[in-house]
Every structure is written in C-alpha cells, then in structure tokens.
Amino acid sequence: MDRNTEQAIDWLITLDSGRVSETERQAFEVWLHQSPVHAQAWALLQQRLSRSMGTASTQLRRDGSGNTALGIQALLAPIPTTARRRKVLGGGLAALVASATAGWMVHRQTPLTxxxxxxxxxxxxxxxxxxxxxxxxxxxxxxxxxxxxxxxxxxxxxxxxxxxxxxxxxxxxxxxxxxxxxxxxxxxxxxxxxxxxxxxxxxxxxxxxxxxxxxxxxxxxxxxxxxxxxxxxxxxxxxxIETERMDPAAWVDGIISVHDQSLGEVIEALRPYQAGIIRISPQAAQVRIFGVFSLAQPQQMLQDLVNTHPVQIRQWGSWLTVIEMSKSGS
Missing domain, CATH: 2.60.120.1440 (Jelly Rolls)
Structure with missing residues (x-):
C-alpha cells in the first residue's frame, strides 16, 4: 500500500471518529487539494467503499452521539465536481480508479508481486x-x-x-x-x-x-x-532469540499461540489471514496478549480480543478494520 493511500485511510479514520475538530476538517481539505495524487487516493477509497460497504454503511452512518459521521458521508457521496476537482479528477481518472480498485482487490487475495x-x-x-x-x-x-x-x-x-x-x-x-x-x-x-x-x-x-x-x-x-x-x-x-513468547510455527496447526506478546505482533501474524486492511494505533499495539486464537476465524479472534482487552474495533465492511484503545482503557 502506497503512502498516499495510507494517508487517505488515516483521514477516513479521523473524519469518521465522531470527535473530529474544525481544525482537522480544514487540515483534511488542505491535504486533499495539495496534490492530484491525494485526490486520486481519496477517490479510490470512495469507489472501494461504495462497492463493498453494502448494508454495513447504514450501521456506520451514526456515531455514539447519534450524529452522522462525516467520513462515511464523504466516502459514499458522489465525487464532487467543483472546478478545481474537475481539473484533478478529469482526463480518464475514473478509469484509472476503477483499474486501481480491481488491482487492489486482487492483491488482497493473492499478492500481485x-x-x-x-x-x-x-x-x-x-x-x-x-x-x-x-x-x-x-x-x-x-x-x-x-x-x-x-x-x-x-x-x-x-x-x-x-x-x-x-x-x-x-x-x-x-x-x-x-x-x-x-x-x-x-x-x-x-x-x-x-x-x-x-x-x-x-x-x-x-x-x-x-x-x-x-x-x-x-x-x-x-x-x-x-x-x-x-x-x-x-x-x-x-x-x-533468547525467549520465545509467540510460537513462530503455530500457523502450521492453524492457530496463533502467544504468551505475553504485544497486540501489534499478534496482528502481524493475523494479516495473512485477513483479506481486508488492518490498522492498529500505536497505543493499542502495545497491549500485552495471552492466549491461543484460531486463524480460521479472524473476525472471531478480533472480537475475542475486544472482549478481553481494553481495545475497540471500528470496521468499514470487511475491507478496513481499525483497532484502537477503548475509551475506558485509554
């Protein structure tokens, strides 16, 4: 995943957090119009989410206070066609976005490399x-x-x-x-x-x-x-390696087996079994984990982590999962 896409995802997470400030909204607009590749990356997210969210988008339209989340509104709305947006998004970008989306989906199933x-x-x-x-x-x-x-x-x-x-x-x-x-x-x-x-x-x-x-x-x-x-x-x-806290060969048996390992390292072991993108905050990545988890059920594993540790998960369909510290654990 290239740096521009990572930045676009970070903005999605910020805008849909329900706690976005006016300063952050303005910073997003500055980033969006700073470069054509930023607008391209944001448009790609719009295309990808509008195709994959389905009924899940309805559930994500409201944050905890009942307000509509800005990020989902922006992502599911048609691409704006203001004069400066037309300059950025014109000239065949729609075809490029569609091609990039298809390539991205294939890469998440089988690495193109x-x-x-x-x-x-x-x-x-x-x-x-x-x-x-x-x-x-x-x-x-x-x-x-x-x-x-x-x-x-x-x-x-x-x-x-x-x-x-x-x-x-x-x-x-x-x-x-x-x-x-x-x-x-x-x-x-x-x-x-x-x-x-x-x-x-x-x-x-x-x-x-x-x-x-x-x-x-x-x-x-x-x-x-x-x-x-x-x-x-x-x-x-x-x-x-002097002390092994995660069984490095446990995947052979279809499991992740950890004893006092960071959540960040556990998520790295899970990534090959999760088609969507997983992002984890630096604070959540430091949470210590004990347990045995099945690789055959990555979503259940994530839910088990939420149930037993001070973390929370936000999901955009099956495509993007964000792991953060829960409000009570932060």
Missing part, C-alpha cells in the same frame, strides 16, 4: 507440496516460493511469507545434495528434518522444530540452530 512464483498461496490459504526428492513444504497464507533442484543442490527460494520444510535424506548417499532455503537475507541449510523460515520486512525468522539448521548471510557470518531454537537474519548479522 508473487504471480510469477512456482508456488503461491492467497489470503487465508495454506498449501502442502511434495518436492521432487520426496521432501515436503507447507506454505503459509500469502506466501510464494521458487523451486530449483539440480544435480548439486536442492534449493527453495522463499519470495514472500513463510514455509515449513520437512526434509528427507536422499537415498543416494553418493549425491547428498544440500537442501537450502534462500531468503532475501541469507540461506538456511538443513542439517536435520524440520524447520520454519519466514520472510519478514528486511529480515528473516528461522525456527527449528526437529534436529538443526545452519544459517549463513552474505557477510560471512554463520550460526547453527538446534531443535526448539530461533533466530533472526538481517543484512548485517544473525541474532538468536
């Missing part, structure tokens, strides 16, 4: 795949890999998301080709049978569930992880 991958999964999908040597990999939701087996190496390139590898020893003891998972930050070579690799933003998480693996990064550092151990790899170093 992974369409050329050998194997890929969409939102809330997991896939088990048997490799040419009999080994198996399980892909997490919104994940993608390329497979390159040759006479010297068994290579799985993790492009996005996460995988669990169950590696079989080759019957031909003469060949003994290494089994390697390649991420953006380095390589994970199997020295045993079962391990997980997750490609995160700017770093890679590795967790071993059976036997051991050897990590290596381009700068030359290597590190061996044994059963039950985890580590991060980034461009500069390998950092073992």
């Amino acid at each position: 992974t369409l050329a991958a050998d194997l890929r999964t969409g939102t809330a999908q997991r896939m088990n795949h048997r490799l040419p040597d009999g080994s198996e990999i399980l892909l997490d939701a919104r994940s993608a890999v390329d497979i390159a087996f040759n006479d010297a190496l068994r290579l799985v390139h993790l492009r996005e998301g996460a995988l669990m590898a169950h590696v079989l020893a080759e019957a031909d003891s003469v060949r003994l080709r290494p089994f390697v998972v390649q991420s953006a930050q380095g390589q994970v070579q199997a020295l045993g049978t079962r391990f997980m690799v997750r490609q995160a933003q700017g770093r890679t998480l590795v967790h071993v569930t059976e036997h051991s693996v050897r990590l290596s990064i381009p700068k030359g550092q290597q590190h061996t992880l044994h059963e039950g151990q985890s580590a991060w790899m980034d461009a500069d170093q390998i950092t073992p």
Whole structure:
C-alpha cells in the first residue's frame, strides 16, 4: 500500500471518529487539494467503499452521539465536481480508479508481486507440496516460493511469507545434495528434518522444530540452530532469540499461540489471514496478549480480543478494520 493511500485511510479514520475538530476538517481539505495524487487516493477509497460497504454503511452512518459521521458521508457521496476537482479528477481518472480498485482487490487475495512464483498461496490459504526428492513444504497464507533442484543442490527460494520444510535424506548417499532455503537475507541449510523460515520486512525468522539448521548471510557470518531454537537474519548479522513468547510455527496447526506478546505482533501474524486492511494505533499495539486464537476465524479472534482487552474495533465492511484503545482503557 502506497503512502498516499495510507494517508487517505488515516483521514477516513479521523473524519469518521465522531470527535473530529474544525481544525482537522480544514487540515483534511488542505491535504486533499495539495496534490492530484491525494485526490486520486481519496477517490479510490470512495469507489472501494461504495462497492463493498453494502448494508454495513447504514450501521456506520451514526456515531455514539447519534450524529452522522462525516467520513462515511464523504466516502459514499458522489465525487464532487467543483472546478478545481474537475481539473484533478478529469482526463480518464475514473478509469484509472476503477483499474486501481480491481488491482487492489486482487492483491488482497493473492499478492500481485508473487504471480510469477512456482508456488503461491492467497489470503487465508495454506498449501502442502511434495518436492521432487520426496521432501515436503507447507506454505503459509500469502506466501510464494521458487523451486530449483539440480544435480548439486536442492534449493527453495522463499519470495514472500513463510514455509515449513520437512526434509528427507536422499537415498543416494553418493549425491547428498544440500537442501537450502534462500531468503532475501541469507540461506538456511538443513542439517536435520524440520524447520520454519519466514520472510519478514528486511529480515528473516528461522525456527527449528526437529534436529538443526545452519544459517549463513552474505557477510560471512554463520550460526547453527538446534531443535526448539530461533533466530533472526538481517543484512548485517544473525541474532538468536533468547525467549520465545509467540510460537513462530503455530500457523502450521492453524492457530496463533502467544504468551505475553504485544497486540501489534499478534496482528502481524493475523494479516495473512485477513483479506481486508488492518490498522492498529500505536497505543493499542502495545497491549500485552495471552492466549491461543484460531486463524480460521479472524473476525472471531478480533472480537475475542475486544472482549478481553481494553481495545475497540471500528470496521468499514470487511475491507478496513481499525483497532484502537477503548475509551475506558485509554
């Protein structure tokens, strides 16, 4: 999601909060007319919400005091056609918005950046795949890999998301080709049978569930992880994780299992299973979480969090979910 879209969503959240000030309304108008791309991003939200809200929009038209929420009014109303808006929105922008909306919807189901991958999964999908040597990999939701087996190496390139590898020893003891998972930050070579690799933003998480693996990064550092151990790899170093508060491989069983973890980290684990966009405030992201939650029912999981923690959720249909501190918990 680009920065202009993020700003448009932030303005939507502010305007529909029921607590917007006149200063904030004026600031929104300044932002909207500051650049054509701002108006384009706002128009895209109008298009997207008008198609997806349905009856949910009726429920969101009033805030707690019974007043009509400005943000929903603005989003569901036709795009204004004042002289300066016509200048911004003219020249085929409607077609561009429609195209961007369709692309956005597709991307939330299957990342567009992974369409050329050998194997890929969409939102809330997991896939088990048997490799040419009999080994198996399980892909997490919104994940993608390329497979390159040759006479010297068994290579799985993790492009996005996460995988669990169950590696079989080759019957031909003469060949003994290494089994390697390649991420953006380095390589994970199997020295045993079962391990997980997750490609995160700017770093890679590795967790071993059976036997051991050897990590290596381009700068030359290597590190061996044994059963039950985890580590991060980034461009500069390998950092073992001393205390694991969230089971990094729990997704294999379709759950999120946490013990004293921040809500922000829990939501990051939920994102691949939620088709819509989730935004969480910095304050809510710091709330500590305990529990086991099912990935098969992300909406129920969010409701459970509201019921047991000082947070509240605002939703725009199934497309946008905002998590904030509740008024009693703020």
